[in-house]
Amino acid sequence: MQDNYLAKWLNDELTDAELAEFKKSEAYETYRKIKESASKLESPEFDKEKAWNTIEQRKTTETPKVFVLTPFKTFLRVAAVIAVLLAGSFFYLSTLNESFTTTYAENKFITLPDNSEVILNAASELSFNEKKWDSNRNVDLDGEAYFKVAKGEKFTVHTSQGLVTVLGTQFNVENRxxxxxxxxxxGLVSVTINGNETKLPAGNSILTIAGNSRKSKATVNGEPTWLSKESSFQSIPLHYVLDELQRQYDIEISTEHIDITQLFTGTFSNKNLELALQSISVPLQIKFNLDGNKVLFYAEEAP
Known part of the structure; x- marks a missing residue:
């Protein structure tokens, strides 16, 4: 990251390219939270004329009083102020989470404090409290990530739709x-959705779409296909497939005269856009038009 990005960001002077690069830095999320907190601070209203009149009245009705502070008392007051500031800073910093994000068409490798490993898929965010990690191995996930958890105390992945709890294992979580x-x-993972717990031994998967859950099989000692630069689907509504295509290639997708709720089973490449478009369009017998970073999928009879 360029040294002057922070100052330019605070002054809203970054170009789109510089802003995109700055957002990829690990420090960005912390700076964003501090800026957001500072923006919420409000100064009290100040009536300049009223304050001036009050001072003038006191000058005519009160005898000035002189207070003499010994150097030691002055030192104590300064020390007290510094102590309050330090305590407040420590409390604020202890509540900050480490946060990692990925943009479209980006993956990121993360090593947690206990040497557990996480790989973030595109357009995802992972955060955790490093200060409390030894007593609380909790992470928050928005998006998709593959975990290799080091053995130890309970490890929990919090998402907006469910909890995943393990002791030490390898698993994938997608929360869109x-x-x-x-x-x-x-190993073995525990998945809690709407208060209902499900035990998933190795080689098993649970999927919830719009509140409806189903189980399926997976490869024991395998890994998600996106780590090999492929995205695979088994009877998944087409619009979820197209959403993933957008994330992997940072493109804009639209459809015309196509049922995006129809189920799709197949795989597309995350490295070759032309091949990926064919892998989706051919099985569904639909057409596509690629124009720059825009893709239109349309039915055979559509113009």
Whole structure:
């Protein structure tokens, strides 16, 4: 990150390219939270004329009083102020979470304080409290991530749609809008959705779409296909497939005369856009038009 990005960001002087690069830095989320907190601070209203009149009245009715502070008392007051500031800073910093984000068409490798490993898929966010990690191995996830958890105390992944709890194992969690899937590749994971707990041994997966859950099989000691630069689906509504295509290639997708609720089973490449478009369009017998970073999928009879 360029050294002057922070100052330019605070003054809203970054270009779009510089802003995109700055957002990729690990420090960005902390700066964003501090700026957001500072923006909420409000100064009290100040009536300048009223304050001036009050001073003038006191000058004519009161005899000035002189207070003499010994150097030691002055030192105590200054020390007290510094102590309050330090205590407040420590409390604020102890509540800050470490946060990692990925943009479209980006993956990120993260090592947690206990040497557990996480790989974030595109357009995802992971956060945790490093200060409390030794006593509380909790992470918050929005998006998709693959976990290799080091053995130890309970490890919990919090999402908006469910909890995943393990002691030490390898598993994948995807938490998107109305889409929540957990796949266990090694060990045993506990998944809680709407208060209902499900035990998933290695080689099993649970998927919830719009509140409806189903279980399926996975490869024991395997890994999610997106780590091999492929995205795979088994009877998934087409609009979720197109959403993932957008995330992997940072493109804009639209459809015309196509039922986006129809189910899709297949795989597309995360490295070759032309091949990915064909992998979706051919099985569904639909057409596509690629124009720059915009893709239109349309039915055979559509113009």
């Amino acid at each position: 809008k109305d889409y929540f899937e957990v796949t266990c590749f090694e």
